[in-house]
Amino acid sequence: MPLPQHLAAGELLDALRGAACPSSALHLYSLLRIRLRPTDPSSFAWRAALLALKPLSAASCLPLLSHFHAHLLRSNLLAYPHVASSLLHSYSLLSPSVAHHMFDQIPPATCNLVVVNVMLASVCRSSDLASARLFFDGIPDKDVVSWSTMLGCYFSHGRLADGLAFFRAMTFTTQLAADYVSLVTVLTGCASAGLLPPFCRSVHGYAVRRCVPANRHLGTSLIDCYGKAGRLDYASRVFARVPSRSVMHWTAMICGMAMHLRSDEAIRLFEKMRWQGVQPNKMTFTAVLSACGHAGLVDQGRKFFKLMFEKYDLEPTIHHYGCMVDIFAKAGQLEDAYDVIKTMRVEPNIIIWTSLLAACKRFKNFDIAVEGLEKVLAMEISDENGGVYTLISDLYAMGGRWDDVMKVRRLMEEHNVRKKRGSSSIKAGEPRGLTVSKVS
DNA sequence: ATAGGGTTAG
Numbered sequence: 001m002p003l004p005q006h007l008a009a010g011e012l013l014d015a016l017r018g019a020a021c022p023s024s025a026l027h028l029y030s031l032l033r034i035r036l037r038p039t040d041p042s043s044f045a046w047r048a049a050l051l052a053l054k055p056l057s058a059a060s061c062l063p064l065l066s067h068f069h070a071h072l073l074r075s076n077l078l079a080y081p082h083v084a085s086s087l088l089h090s091y092s093l094l095s096p097s098v099a100h101h102m103f104d105q106i107p108p109a110t111c112n113l114v115v116v117n118v119m120l121a122s123v124c125r126s127s128d129l130a131s132a133r134l135f136f137d138g139i140p141d142k143d144v145v146s147w148s149t150m151l152g153c154y155f156s157h158g159r160l161a162d163g164l165a166f167f168r169a170m171t172f173t174t175q176l177a178a179d180y181v182s183l184v185t186v187l188t189g190c191a192s193a194g195l196l197p198p199f200c201r202s203v204h205g206y207a208v209r210r211c212v213p214a215n216r217h218l219g220t221s222l223i224d225c226y227g228k229a230g231r232l233d234y235a236s237r238v239f240a241r242v243p244s245r246s247v248m249h250w251t252a253m254i255c256g257m258a259m260h261l262r263s264d265e266a267i268r269l270f271e272k273m274r275w276q277g278v279q280p281n282k283m284t285f286t287a288v289l290s291a292c293g294h295a296g297l298v299d300q301g302r303k304f305f306k307l308m309f310e311k312y313d314l315e316p317t318i319h320h321y322g323c324m325v326d327i328f329a330k331a332g333q334l335e336d337a338y339d340v341i342k343t344m345r346v347e348p349n350i351i352i353w354t355s356l357l358a359a360c361k362r363f364k365n366f367d368i369a370v371e372g373l374e375k376v377l378a379m380e381i382s383d384e385n386g387g388v389y390t391l392i393s394d395l396y397a398m399g400g401r402w403d404d405v406m407k408v409r410r411l412m413e414e415h416n417v418r419k420k421r422g423s424s425s426i427k428a429g430e431p432r433g434l435t436v437s438k439v440s
Numbered sequence: 441a442t443a444g445g446g447t448t449a450g
Contacts, residue, residue: 047442085443117444124445149445184446191448217447224448252448259449286449293450319449326450351450 009035009044016051022064025055046080053083057090062098065090069102081112088115092122117145124153147174148182155189163189164199171206180218183207187221191228200225200234220248227256247278255287263295270304282314289323293330301327318346325352329359334368341372350379354388357395366399377408386415 007015012032019025029052036045049072056065069087072078078087084106092099103119116139124132136142136150147170154163167186171178183203190199204222212218219242226235239245239253250273257266270288274280280288285308292301305324308314321344328337337356341348353372360369373392381388389412396404 043442050443080443082443089444112443114444121445143444145445147445152446179445181446186446188446188448220448221446248448255448281448283448290450317449322450355450 007031013044013048013051016048019051019055022055022059022061025052026064026068028052045075046077046083049077049083050086053086053090057093060094062094065094066098079107079110081110081115084110085115085118088118088122092118092125096122096126113139113141113143113146117143117149120146121149124149124156129153129157129159142174142176144176144179144182147176148179148185151182151189152185155185155192160189160193160195167203177210178206178212180207180212180215183212184217184221187218187225191221191225194228194230197226197229197231197234200229200231204238216242216246216248220246220252223249223256224252227252228259230260232256232260232262245278247273247281247284250278251281251284251287254284254291258287258291258294261294263291263297266291267297267300280308280312282317282320285312285314286317286319286323289320289327293323293326296327296331298327298331298333316344316346318344318349318352321346321348322352322355326355329355332359332363334359334363334365338368348375350376350381350385350388353379354385354391357388357391361391361395361398364398366395369395369399373404377411381415383415389415 009032012028012035016025016028016032019028029048032048033045036042036048052068056068065087069078072083072087077083088099088102088106091102099119099122103115103122106115120132120135120139123135132150132153136146139146147166151163151166151170154160154166163186167178167182170176170182183206187200187203190203200222203225206212207214207218207222219238222238223235226232226238235253235256239249242249250269254266254269254273257263257269266288270280270284270291273284285304288304289301292298292304301324305316305320308316308320321340324340325337328334328340334356337359341352341356353376357369357372357376360366360372373395376388376392389408393405393408393412396402396408
């Protein structure tokens with residue numbers, strides 16, 4: 001980047017806004033500081049500080065950030081809540097414990113609700129649900145951001161019923177109007193659980209009754225939620241009423257179709273979207289490739305996979321490779337599936353190997369399974385992937401490798417014991433009084 | 441006007 005020595009303060013601000021890397025941001029900021037030296041920290045100065053802070057949380061640059069922190073403290077800019085909240089936000093992305101420490105140092109005059117909400121989000125990301133709830137309960141004048149942060153925390157901890165109850169408490173016991181972000185949060189929670197359509201309908205109804213302004217995020221979430229809950233009719237209705245459909249709307253719709261095995265409709269939608277000049281993104285390709293997998297459309301899948309990087313210049317991710325392995329594996333083309341794994345440019349994960357192994361079992365091919373068996377056994381197998389042990393042991397039995405069968409059976413037993421103990425200890429340790437009825 | 445919560449996948 002050329003040194004913009006000649007730039008005026010306003011132009012430096014613009015350059016700072018575009019700065020992508022920490023060093024260029026700090027460099028521009030120091031130039032700006034020289035420009036601003038005669039004047040005291042003004043609104044102009046702290047705007048610059050905010051812009052310089054953004055790139056500092058993008059990379060892992062804790063030392064740089066601490067350095068900048070010291071400067072902000074010296075120049076008294078940290079007294080501005082805007083600056084303090086941004087710095088806290090940057091810290092919380094790099095190191096939650098440092099963020100916590102900084103929060104304790106913030107003087108009361110600076111610590112407004114925005115600062116507190118940033119800290120709440122940090123606690124939600126890095127602590128357990130109980131600590132987050134304790135922090136939330138301690139906030140005196142909660143606003144809609146405090147509530148939606150806590151709401152998202154329930155869902156990210158997999159506590160769907162509690163999340164929904166919390167949402168109801170928010171709408172019934174406070175005067176706060178849910179905005180589109182809180183609705184997107186609750187809809188995403190419903191969607192990830194594949195919850196029954198009534199939940200989506202009641203959230204949708206709330207949005208209509210309370211005239212929450214429709215925007216593309218809300219529309220996308222509604223389509224996504226209805227689609228995943230299996231109400232493709234409702235999803236289509238929302239989709240049809242979107243004035244200018246973005247790639248996110250299309251993708252949510254295609255995904256819903258793919259998920260409920262309406263593969264030909266998913267593919268038709270995909271082609272229609274392209275025909276209307278909308279550029280598919282990585283998610284769109286994941287959705288359409290999974291549709292091909294479900295329907296056993298090998299050639300279509302191959303075609304779309306090629307299209308993705310040849311026409312749209314998108315680098316395949318592990319999800320796309322996973323879809324391709326699935327497409328070949330389900331069709332019994334085990335060599336092709338194995339070939340994808342061997343040539344892919346990402347490290348294959350347990351899902352991908354499992355997909356191949358399941359097909360090897362179904363099509364009785366031990367030779368192709370051998371490498372996968374060893375790879376999977378070398379991986380960390382989480383409780384939710386526990387079923388893979390049975391698959392592995394069945395495959396070894398199929399190959400006549402009885403020593404390995406015994407070895408896996410032993411691993412399985414250890415795994416089961418650990419699993420049982422683990423889940424019971426979590427239940428016992430869980431705080432009880434943490435229900436929404438406590439919310440005033 | 442400027443800071444904080446959400447973003448689709450197997």
